[in-house]
Amino acid sequence: MGRAVLISLLLVLPLLGCGSREAAPTGPDPQRVERLARGVNLAHAFTASSDGPPVWNVGAQDYALIRGLGLRHVRTLIELGLIIDPGSEDGLNAAAVIELHRVIKEANRAGLMFVLALQLDDASKQRLAVDSTARQRLVTLWQVLAKALAAIPPDDLLFELLNEPTVEDAIIVQSLMAQLVAAVREVAPRHTLVVTGPHFSDAQNLLQLQPLADPNLVYSFHFYEPHNFTHQGANWGWSMWRQLHNLPYPSSPEAVAPVLDTLTADARPHAEWYGQERWNRDRLAAPIMQVAEWGRRHKLQIWCSEFGVYRYYVNERYRSAWLRDVRELLESGGIAWTHWDYANGFGLASGEPGERKADVATVQALGLMP
Known part of the structure; x- marks a missing residue:
């Protein structure tokens, strides 16, 4: 055997051995997929403190309630400003990272998988659309953050790379998702990562995303159709939502007619249009x-990582009907879901921290244990 051939074999054999010991994954681990099937968002769970790490306002009682309902995971948006420290060596707030470790492990001990989703403010997201330097900063940040949390077992923690990019250019978002996946893979090779489409991560936005080469990914979208129903009375977003109250579901001109005289003149045409659109289970089914x-x-x-109805200005019967329809449609399509939200305006529970109670109508609409 020639010396060159021998060297070639010695180089190849270790690679063959590695491949035989651990085959390349064909998708996310089935155990993680099972735990992702049903969950709830913990919105605004992290709040800033004046002299220390972020304050986490969810505790053992909440986890017991969530797990007792049959839910298997929680999803949390972490705002960028709460975890960065430009003056530190790695750019992260060390106290915030320690607190993240603590709350993730607390959820894990309660039997809940944790999905950590990064949230940027609107201005920062818009910079991603026009500034390659801003995109590279985000890539670098994720690599540092994932490295800081990589010791948490992959079965207990998923990384969601960016919540609702808002960037409308699908090509830019496609490239950004690929960059983020590649960067995180260098430090967290076995963790499942969550990617999404452009704009606000609606169903049609996800369809604009080309599947990435990495097999260990989850593809996420949000579902709030129609927004005039799910966001009626909301004091953020489109100003007209503040004026829309008591809209029914399903919708039709006949169903909406009794509400029209209770609305402002500006809101009435939007309510009439909502009735004419005839939103019902079949219409919700199409995008799902x-x-x-x-x-x-x-x-x-x-994975549908967000769906829900703002509860303060809608009849509970209509809210429950929409939740039931969407949840059943997701499940019939084999789509994992995470309800928005746990204990706020969209919540499945109410009350003060440590004393929260599940809302019976919401629990039943979501098909959960009483």
């Missing part, structure tokens, strides 16, 4: 089943 089919065609794990 389109995403489900897209996922099946590409052999991807699809």
Whole structure:
């Protein structure tokens, strides 16, 4: 045997051995997929403190309630400003990272997988659309953050790379997602990562995303259709939502007619249009089943990481009907889901921290244990 051939074999054999010991994954670990099937968001769970790390306002009682309902995971948005420290060596707030470790492990001990989703303010997101330097800073940040949390077992923690990019350019978001996945993979090779489409991560936005080469990914979208129903009375977003109250579901001109005289003149045409659109289970099914089919065609794990109805200005009967329809449609499409939210305006529970109680109508609509 020639010396060159011998050297070539010695180089190749270790690679063959590695491949035989651990085959390349074909998708997210089935155990993680199972735990992702049903969960709840913990919105605004982290709040800033004046002289220390972020304050976490969810505790053992909340985790017991969540797990007792049959939910298997929680999802939390962490705002960028709460975890960075430009003056530190790695750019992270060390106290905030320690607190993150603590709350993630507390959820894990309660039997809940933790999904950590990064949230940027609107101005920062818009910079991503026009500034390659801003995109690179985000990539670098994620690599540092993932490295700081990589010791947490992959079965207990998923990394969601960016909540609602708002950037409308699908090509830019496609490139950014690929960069983020590659960067995190260098420090967290086995953790499942969550990617999403452009704009506000609606169902049609996810369809604009080309599947990435990494198999250990979850593809996420949000579902709030129609927004005039799910966000009626909301004091953020589109100003007209503040003036829309008591809209029914399903919608039709006849169902909406009794409400029209109670609305402002500005809001009335929008309520009439909502009735004319005839939102019902079949109309909700169209975008959900389109995403489900897209996922099946590409052999991807699809996850609806947010869906819900703002509860303060809607009849509970209509809210429950919408939640039930959407939840059943997601499940019939094989789509994992996470309700928005746990204990705020969209919540499945109410009350002060440590004393929260589950809302029976919401629990029943979500098909959970009483």
